Amino acid sequence: MSVHVLGLSHKTAPVEVRERFAIAESETAGAVTELISRPGIDEACILSTCNRVEFLVRSAESPENQILAFLDERRPLTAAEAQPYLYRYSDREAIQHVFRVASSLDSLVVGEPQILGQIKDAYQAAKLAGGIRGPLDQLLSASFRVARRVRNETGIGQMAVSVSFVAVELARKIFGDLDGLSVLIIGAGEMAEASLRSLHAAGAREIAVTNRTFERAEALAREFTGEAVPFDRLLEALTRVDIVISSTGSDHYVLERATAEKIIAARRNRPIFFVDIAVPRDIDPQINQIDNIFVYDIDDLRQVADANLKHRRKEAELAEAIILEETHKMLDRIKSAQVAPTIVSLQQRLELLRQAEIDRFRSKLGDLTPEQQQAIEGLTRGLMNKIAHAPITEMKRLAREPDGLRFVEFVKRVFNLHSR
Secondary structure, three states: OOEEEEEEEOOOOOHHHHHHHOOOHHHHHHHHHHHHOOOOEEEEEEEEOOOEEEEEEEEOOOOHHHHHHHHHHHOOOOHHHHHHHOEEEEOHHHHHHHHHHHOOOOOOOOOOOHHHHHHHHHHHHHHHOOOOOOHHHHHHHHHHHHHHHHHHHOOOOOOOOOHHHHHHHHHHHHHOOOOOOEEEEEOOOHHHHHHHHHHHHOOOOEEEEEEOOHHHHHHHHHHOOOEEEEHHHHHHHHOOOOEEEEOOOOOOOOEOHHHHHHHHHHOOOOOEEEEEOOOOOOEOHHHHHOOOEEEEEHHHHHHHHHHHHHHHHHHHHHHHHHHHHHHHHHHHHHHHHHHHHHHHHHHHHHHHHHHHHHHHHHHHHOOOOHHHHHHHHHHHHHHHHHHHHHHHHHHHHHOOOOOHHHHHHHHHHHOOOOOO
């Protein structure tokens, strides 16, 4: 199995680059289907979140050119533009990276619980699209188990926070006390709900929710005794709130500069703060140039997130040790699986030779009693087992060594075994 990861994240690319790579949840299954139709890509899974876009594929050779060609057809993006922001991992490094991501060690907010759910959603979408049907299934299933182990055996998840929590912490840094301030949430998905919970815990009580599907906004607002605002009244709502947290799945700006200029005029220059945690972004970044409008995007949350990391660093070190151990185990399983077909081929080859020799001498042996036939069977089978024992034992032992597969190839040549 050759596993490869090609992607970018909050560590390698700013939000304006990440949003160009982003793949909407509704597009994921179709994108996986398209990707596995390309030559050389046997399996694929696509993870697209506000902080990363990653392609996990099984391919005998580097899939980078195929993935970049796939992106080039779907996005206004050239390979030259993408190169500076990409990271590439293969085999051992790819496995370790997948485990780190699932365990939230590579997140903007270390220990946040949402990433595991996002990976599971990506896994399900890829599986339904036919993109996961072999070794990637084993790897991703193992990543879920590893993430649970990290959470259970370390304190990485204690006082767990999320991007939405950090967004609210940023609002508190700006305003101090949120009491008496009015807040508008744009969107009604998981991130919006998490933001509302954090806002409510921080003391915000005057809360409004708007969403393109009004029923979802209504349900979310009701849970927090807030007000549901029809989406076509968004601009009116923006003239009266203090803080806006936006997290929609829109592929274009929800609010553009020209509209924002009208809003600030209607507000008579009373300040308004936007925290945009969507990727692609909901709020046109040019709005930040307007006096008394302050826009913070997901990359601006890094300062708050870094403080979180300091508190969790010791637990993160314990988690890294678990990841390393589990990576070794996964590699051992992969190597053992690679050896198994050769062992089966060797046993089948020797059995064919044994039967052929018995058939060749059967006419010379004449009529045999059942006991004699049983004795020949036992003698020849025992001889073949003794011949096979040493190479099979050595293949199993060497499978876990760095160059162990060279011995497997040697056995194949010696016994004239066909690749499986």
